[in-house]
Amino acid sequence: MSAFIPKYLYNFFLKDNSHVIQEYLTVFSQMIAFHDPELSNHLNEIGFIPDLYAIPWFLTMFTHVFPLHKIFHLWDTLLLGNSSFPFCIGVAILQQLRDRLLANGFNECILLFSDLPEIDIERCVRESINLFCWTPKSATYRQHAQPPKAQGDSSTNGFGKAANYYSSDYQDMPKTDLSREPLALSDLKAEVSPRISAEDLIDLCELSVGGQTKRSKASKPKILAVDIRSIEDFSRGHISGSISIPYSTAFSPDGELVQCPATGTLQSFRGRVIVVISHAMKSAAMFATHLVKVNYPRVTTLDGGINKMKPTGLLTVPSPQI
The missing domain is CATH 1.10.472.80 (Ypt/Rab-GAP domain of gyp1p, domain 3)
Structure with a gap:
């Protein structure tokens, strides 16, 4: 005991x-x-x-x-x-x-x-x-x-x-710049969906420098990263394999997802862990809340947003079109 x-x-x-x-x-x-x-x-x-x-x-x-x-x-x-x-x-x-x-x-x-x-x-x-x-x-x-x-x-x-994947308790892991940050209780209560750490995102997406993915034998949850920044911001650098659904055009006035190729991709991957990525945590939390309202399961947000990922060298920049 x-x-x-x-x-x-x-x-x-x-x-x-x-x-x-x-x-x-x-x-x-x-x-x-x-x-x-x-x-x-x-x-x-x-x-x-x-x-x-x-x-x-x-x-x-x-x-x-x-x-x-x-x-x-x-x-x-x-x-x-x-x-x-x-x-x-x-x-x-x-x-x-x-x-x-x-x-x-x-x-x-x-x-x-x-x-x-x-x-x-x-x-x-x-x-x-x-x-x-x-x-x-x-x-x-x-x-x-x-x-x-x-x-x-x-x-x-x-x-x-x-x-x-679960061999140790997250609480026991040494803290790094990519770990989750403590939140005031009032801020935690304001968010419907949980946050995940940048290190967890890197592990679950099996990312490595150069945009390649690492292959692991560990059984991990399947994950889909959803970047809700503007198309311009997305094109300047994003997580390999993520999809772009700008928050400004994602939802209709009644809160339903607007049909487009990107939201179609999101719907086709329904059931995976969804990680919402933004510049600002407030917009990521609001986007996640909208998804929960339309009954999307396994919705999370990336703690610290895209800024947590920038120092890692893991962001992908698309090749210019010729």
């Missing part, structure tokens, strides 16, 4: 733990939007926020929710994952109740969670592993998580092919 508590519940039991809990619940909200935008949109519309039901889940690592024989099974898997794995368990529970949640309003949802229906724990474990394997490491970054361990004190997980 002395290892378990700091890993999963670091500073949860301080006298004033509100900032720790609020950050945790905000990241959880972003994970719901990332994995199930339709459900996220509905729960937000009716005001059924995680503060109303998920605090006992995470404070007790689900022992408040499940009987002991189910906790044994759940924790067997939880202990193989890193500190972000509980988010995936929470989303998996919601997805088992998805149809009932979507069909009901605020009062019915409160009643549903006051006496939680039977949860198939085997399905919960299976689906939480799948959710975990689709979540970029840096998407669940928390400023108030456990500080990095000493060098050499690393652990691996037991999730098969995903073990290479």
